[in-house]
Amino acid sequence: MQPLRGQVVPVFLLHRFADEARGILGHSQAHLEAALTYLNNNGYTVVSVRQVVESVISGESLPPRAVAFSLDDGFYDQAKTALPVFESYQAPVTLFLATDMQDQRYWSWDYKLEYLFKHTSLEYLELDLGEGTREMAFADPGDRRTLVRKLRNVHKRLPNHGAEAAVASFAERLEVDLPAEAPDEYQPITWEQARSLESSYIEFGPHTQRHPILAQISDTQAQKEITGSWKALQANIANPVPIFCYPSGREGIDFGEREQEIVKQAGLIGALSADPGYVHLTQAKNNLYALKRFSFPNDMAHFKQYCSWLEYAKERMSRG
Incomplete structure (x- = not known):
């Protein structure tokens, strides 16, 4: 059944990482390490989101058991906990930044x-x-x-x-006072930290400026959010990923054709949604500007299922 799995790539979406001292709930470092160890020990290859999109565009093949990872938003806990793990496993990962968090310590x-x-x-x-x-x-x-x-x-x-x-x-x-700037538990990664972390395995991409639901703002605002975040990445990062990531990310609800066209006009080569599913390695089976991702499961059984051919076989069967 592996040739079946070779037609698709699961891209996993991760958010916050647990930090008890700051009151942050999220993925555990141990679970991420267990997932990457499983991939290493079972013949999988972690590739970057950039490699996945470029493969879809060019038609060039990826390793037959490819897996990719992405992180959304740009919080300090992601940089502190997750990125060093990916680096130590030599596993590529892309962190998508809502860039006003870096520029203004804004929080949505x-x-x-x-x-x-x-x-x-x-x-x-x-x-x-x-x-x-x-x-x-x-x-x-x-x-x-x-x-x-x-x-x-x-x-x-x-x-x-x-x-x-x-x-x-x-x-x-x-009866709570809202801080004007993001408090410690929502502390963003800084541009200086991002530059120091950028490597062969760690890349950064645009995720709007202020993390709005794009479908709920005007044409002018949507243009500013998308192109502004990409320009901020280009100004602050050596080799930013020319792939966009939609906040919330439900196609037809949080973004649509308008947003996809803005992303294309900005010169970006693709975009990620948060709708569950695989990225197909043939361009005809994808919308390059609404590529699917799986939320990173908090149990190994579901993670293994997404990585293997089993989940893809179920997906094909459900489509008849």
């Missing part, structure tokens, strides 16, 4: 929302999540994370300025 409304609920002394609030107003309790950390996830999904459907206004309202209701 979705992370502000998370911060508010993590730091409030309140344990319940009356909220309307689309089914009428009712009291929502969030004293339990698991309930709080679930509620924040639901609120994010609700507010992603609003224009970006509406989501920002809602966060300001939540700050008042939850």
Whole structure:
């Protein structure tokens, strides 16, 4: 069945890395190391996102069991924990930066929302999540994370300025002062750190300036967000990856044809969504400006399944 697997590449999407001292939940270093060890021991080859996209464009082959990794946003914990692991395993990875985080220590409304609920002394609030107003309790950390996830999904459907206004309202209701700049638990990687980390294995690509939902902003703003982030990478990084990464990343919801055209006009050779699926190594089976990725699983069983031919066989069967 390996020839079947050789037709596709799984690209994995990772976000935050756990840092108990800073109150950050996320992937563990041990799990990432276990995943990379498994790949090394079982005949897989980690390739870069750049190699994947260039292979799709050129038609040149990749190793038959290729796997790729990407990190979104550009937080300090990613640079501190994840990047040294990839470097030590000589495994390529691309970190996509929301560049106003580096330029202004900016942090987006979705992370502000998370911060508010993590730091409030309140344990319940009356909220309307689309089914009428009712009291929502969030004293339990698991309930709080679930509620924040639901609120994010609700507010992603609003224009970006509406989501920002809602966060300001939540700050008042939850009795929490929002710092103007990103606090330590949302500390971004700096340009200086990025330059020092750039290597044969670690690359950086554009992920907008301020991490908005692109479909919810104007044509002018979308143009500025996409081209501005690419220009910031070109000005600050020696060899930036000419591949874009959409915030949130659901095709037809968070981005669409307008955004894809802007990315093309900016001279970028491809773009990544966050929709689950493989990248096919034949151009006819892909949209180069909406390539799919799998969220990095937190258990080895699912990770192995995505890496092997099994998940691709299931995907083909589901399509009939």
